[in-house]
Amino acid sequence: MSDNRSTTRLRTQIAGIPVAQLSAAHPTPFYVYDQAKIVERIEDLKAFDVVRYAQKACSNIAVLDICRRHGALVDAVSAGEILRAEAAGFVADGDPPPIVYTADIFDQQALELVLDRNLHVNCGSTDMLEQLGKKDPGRSVTLRINPGFGHGHSQKTNTGGSQSKHGIWHTELEKSLQVAEQYDLKVVGLHMHIGSGTDLEHLSQVVTAMEQSAQVVGDQLGTISAGGGLPIPYQAEEEYVDLAAYFDLWDAARHRLEKQFGRKIHLEIEPGRYLVAEAGFLVAEIRAIKRMGDNWFYLVDAGFNDLARPILYGSYHPMTICHRNGAPSAAMREVVVGGPLCESGDIFTQEEGGFVCTRPLPEAELGDWLIIECAGAYGAVMGSNYNSKPLAAELLIRDGQVHTIRARQTFEQMTGAERIPD
Ligand SMILES: Cc1ncc(COP(=O)(O)O)c(C=O)c1O
Known part of the structure; x- marks a missing residue:
């Protein structure tokens, strides 16, 4: 796989298109996706x-x-995601x-859609098996198993594990099979x-757990x-x-089961x-630069309403600066990067627990772009619409052309379903 991380913390283009050109046509903040990177990542996994x-x-x-055009299939976790998959051309039937x-x-809507479209279901609870089995016995299903351990970039x-709500607990699998049998449901798949x-260490442990459940x-x-x-x-x-090593582990397990x-x-x-x-960039404009005690702040026009990962998980995102005047500055400055929201936590440079930290970034001026x-x-x-901020536009760069794949939300769209009672 290729790695396009910037070491200079300066960037002038995204997927070959100047940031200035993107910003001239679209008010900040906006997301930009590089189609080539998504396709490259699908190809990386084609051994599966x-x-x-x-x-x-x-x-x-x-x-x-x-994803569909490049051979990937799709998972949906809600009725809305089922409808999205259909809107993108995925059909219900297939093997x-x-x-x-x-x-x-x-939920009611998801069950109705699953039944109406005859969609395959990966059940994470025995209650789902019962609800599905009562309405439509005789189907094939997959069971999502919680192997008793889990791991993520954040708690x-x-x-997985006993503090997680997800999946059927591994020792309950036999009981779930009995429930399935009661409704003539055939368990043809297992998922973890x-x-x-x-990380690879934890992912590898799943292979053994899967073989045991199998x-x-x-x-x-x-x-x-x-x-x-x-x-x-x-x-x-x-x-x-x-x-390759990860695939080999799974492939070997699959062959043993076969x-x-x-x-x-x-x-x-x-x-x-x-x-x-890695295909996605959030482009914002620096609108204020100020000093608070020992800290310098770059305040941009994107907030956690646009990108929630830092405030939710203390997530780190690489950041680069694009100078509006084109003059690259070699000087670096330790800065805190924050957004426009009326909330102290609206900080992109924070660690888990909300601790504000600084980041070395090139010296910038008002009007320069900050790219997350x-x-x-x-x-x-x-x-989200917190502070009544509209959902940002999403742009896609495909073969050197820029496509708007979601227009920035308007005030009318944001408030359209609201009513003042008579
Ligand atoms: C059932 C299921 N599958 C796949 C994913 C995708 O995870 P990731 O984005 O880490 O690949 C998730 C997200 O947590 C999930 O809940």
Whole structure:
């Protein structure tokens, strides 16, 4: 895989398009995605039988369309995500199923859609099995198993172990199979996802846990899913996971199961972050530069309403400066980067627990652009209207052309469903 992290902390272009050109046509803040990077990341994982995109990471229908055109299938965790997948051209029918609904509950709308479209379901609770089985017995299903351990880049993204709400507890698998049998549901798949932004050490442990659960299910099993969780290097010293080594672990497990069960076992991977994080940039403008005691602040026009990862998890994002006047400054300054919101936590340079920290960035002037990088995953999708800020525009760069894939939200769209009672 290729790595395009900037070492100078200066940037003038995104995917070959000058930042000044993008900003001239679109008011800041806005997201920009580089299609080539998304395609490259899908290709990285082609050894797996199925790359199933966890669209929660970035569910713009244009991004889903790119995934579909490049052979990825899709995961949906809500009725809205099912409808998005359909809007991007994914169809319900197919083997392997193009759309899989993965959740720990059915809300009313999701259950209705799943039944109406006959979608494959990855059940994270026995209650889901019962609710599905009562309405439509005789289906094939996948079970999401919580293997009893988990790991993520933050405790909030750890989706395994006894403090996590996700999946069917591993020792309850047998009981779940009985519930499935009661409704004539055939368990054909097993899935484990232990957390988002984890590491190879923890991901590798899942392989053994999967083989153990597969023993309980037996030879009706046709698919195992490694889940998502592949990290990307946000910091300079971080590295990519050795994908070949990771695939080999899963492939070996799959072959052992194939030998034992005497049938083909399909191997899926379900990445979100890995496919889109590095493709995305959040472009903001520096609107104030001020000193508070010993700290210098760059205040930009994007806030945690646009990118919530720093305030939610203390996440680190690489940042670069693009000078409006074109004069590159070699001088660096330790700065705190904050947004426009009326909330002290609206700081992009913070650690977990809300501790504000500084970042060495080039000296900048008002009107220069600050570019927050590796922002494609869990960025725009977590946007909100806090402080009545509109959702930012999303742009896609494809073959050197800029496409608006979501226009900036208008005031009318933001308030359109609100009513003052008579
Ligand atoms: C069921 C499931 N699959 C896949 C993912 C994608 O995770 P990631 O973006 O870390 O690859 C998630 C996110 O936590 C998830 O809950």
